[in-house]
Amino acid sequence: MDFLKNVVQAPPDPILGINLAFAADSRSDKLNASVGTYRQNDLQPYIFPSVKEAERVLFSQEKNKEYLPIAGEADYLKATQQLVFGQADLSRICGMQAVGGTGALRLTAEILSHAGLNTLYLGEPTWGNHQNIFTTVGFQIRSFPYFDFHTHRINFAQLCEQISKMQAGSALLLQASCHNPTGCDFSKDEWKEILRLIQRHQLFVVFDLAYQGFGEGLEEDVWPIRLFVQEGVSCAVAVSHSKTFGVYAERVGALFMVCASPTQAEIVLSRIKVIARRAYSNPPCHGARVIKTLLQTKELKALWEKELQEVRQRIASMRQLLVSELSLHLKQDISNFSYLLEQKGMFAFVGISSYQVETLKKKYGIYLTEDGRINLGGVNAQAVQTLVRALAQIPDIQHSTS
Ligand SMILES: Cc1ncc(COP(=O)(O)O)c(C=O)c1O
Incomplete structure (x- = not known):
């Protein structure tokens, strides 16, 4: 008897599934601006040096794994x-x-x-x-x-x-x-x-x-x-x-x-x-x-706070760049994007339509979450420019017809 035959195939997770689709994309100029992890300017995964150091201290001190x-x-x-x-x-x-x-x-x-x-x-x-x-x-x-x-x-x-x-x-x-x-x-x-x-x-x-x-x-x-x-x-x-x-x-x-x-x-x-x-x-x-x-550990905590501040600053600089690039390529006054400067944290929510998200992925190899959120902590200046230039090529069909 096949006890598991009634299990129904589940769809991929809408957010983490993007990583899988991205990994399977063979285009060399693809860009993942979706999943919410922080990357440094080189777009490589980042381990806070303070965390690495805490791990080293722990390694030498840990007495049990009970x-x-x-x-x-x-x-x-x-x-x-x-x-x-x-x-x-x-x-x-x-x-x-x-x-x-x-x-x-x-x-x-x-x-x-x-x-x-x-x-x-x-x-x-x-x-x-x-x-x-x-x-x-x-x-x-x-x-x-x-x-x-x-x-x-x-x-x-x-x-x-x-x-x-x-x-x-x-x-x-x-x-x-x-x-x-x-x-x-x-x-x-x-x-x-x-x-x-x-x-x-x-x-x-x-x-x-x-x-x-x-x-x-x-x-x-x-x-x-x-x-x-x-x-x-x-x-x-x-x-x-x-x-x-x-x-x-x-x-x-x-x-x-x-x-x-x-x-x-x-x-x-x-x-x-x-x-x-x-x-x-x-x-x-x-x-x-x-x-x-x-x-x-006082020193490690202070180091981590400094690193976190640098993370905030890098994200803020990407936010500024996004605004100026949008203004330039969508040929709109910079004040039209002032709302983006008020937004906090890793994400920028420009109001990218699902049509644009799909086209960005298919035509340009640029991956965003379905709701069009951009992870500013996962991009660098070049990625912001690539993203905005591609976006400027895709008329927002959903918004213009609604
Ligand atoms: C708003 C919000 N809550 C909760 C979580 C879950 O956090 P964790 O990855 O630690 O489970 C996330 C993760 O992205 C999040 O964005």
């Missing part, structure tokens, strides 16, 4: 907690090491489902995996417009109106900074307004924090999370260290549940541990120990 506790490496969690929450009173926050940001979101979905929540509101557009993670656990997904494709910005008034109509007792996922894919973040005043609304309408915010340090700075990028904690609000914070430390493959992340009281934090943690124990038993140690070593 199982970690279910919640993970305690010192790693402590250091990560400080990075995210600063000096806040942490007694009502429980922390759990997670298998990357994705694992943290999955744990979030499971614990919220256990708590009785069953509806999640997601901004449109958002990172493609959000919906999958939460529907797998049984959540109903409702979407709300996040990005206005005409103004290339968040339509904040409309967004607030939508939040006001959300069903009390639901969860709302918000990216803390460097929004993927649009790069559009809320201002401080807007975050304060959102805080007021979620309190009034009794919503539970899930913060997705995947790009700390890639926007304005390590402290600035977690400002909304600290605001919520300071105001006594309960929320979840799903942390990914994949980009922040460039440790994508090590799968380092954490989930922090900001609870109503220290007692509740203990109870919630005990339940998340059960969830983890049944899924993967306990987390991997290597990446977490590397990050712990880095954050606990």
Whole structure:
């Protein structure tokens, strides 16, 4: 008997599948400007020297590779907690090491489902995996417009109106900074307004924090999370260290549940541990120990902060170049692209249509994600020029006919 005959072929992952298609493309001048990893100017994968050094220190000191506790490496969690929450009173926050940001979101979905929540509101557009993670656990997904494709910005008034109509007792996922894919973040005043609304309408915010340090700075990028904690609000914070430390493959992340009281934090943690124990038993140690070593060693931490600043600067210079190239080749006033300079983090969201994305790939060997986001951390000056010149050759059929 063929027990597996009813398994249906799954499509390739819309984001990671691009890497496979790119690798299979034999054109020598092909360009991958899609998947969200940071590259140096030579477009080769980048390991932060501070991370490499922390790994070397760890190598000489590590005494065992025995199982970690279910919640993970305690010192790693402590250091990560400080990075995210600063000096806040942490007694009502429980922390759990997670298998990357994705694992943290999955744990979030499971614990919220256990708590009785069953509806999640997601901004449109958002990172493609959000919906999958939460529907797998049984959540109903409702979407709300996040990005206005005409103004290339968040339509904040409309967004607030939508939040006001959300069903009390639901969860709302918000990216803390460097929004993927649009790069559009809320201002401080807007975050304060959102805080007021979620309190009034009794919503539970899930913060997705995947790009700390890639926007304005390590402290600035977690400002909304600290605001919520300071105001006594309960929320979840799903942390990914994949980009922040460039440790994508090590799968380092954490989930922090900001609870109503220290007692509740203990109870919630005990339940998340059960969830983890049944899924993967306990987390991997290597990446977490590397990050712990880095954050606990003053010189390495300072070095990493400097390297992160250089990463930010390189991305900002690519953003500037993109704007000037678009203005030049699309023969438009530079001010028409000012919205791109307001966007934060790795991604630039120009509003490239799916027709253009497809043509860029077929005709020019240039790969973008389906939604047309450009990863400014994965290109250099030559790549930006190549991309914009190709784009200028493709009339935006979708937009011009709609
Ligand atoms: C917004 C967002 N959240 C979460 C993740 C998942 O992070 P990780 O790769 O650590 O699982 C990503 C990864 O690209 C992301 O962009």
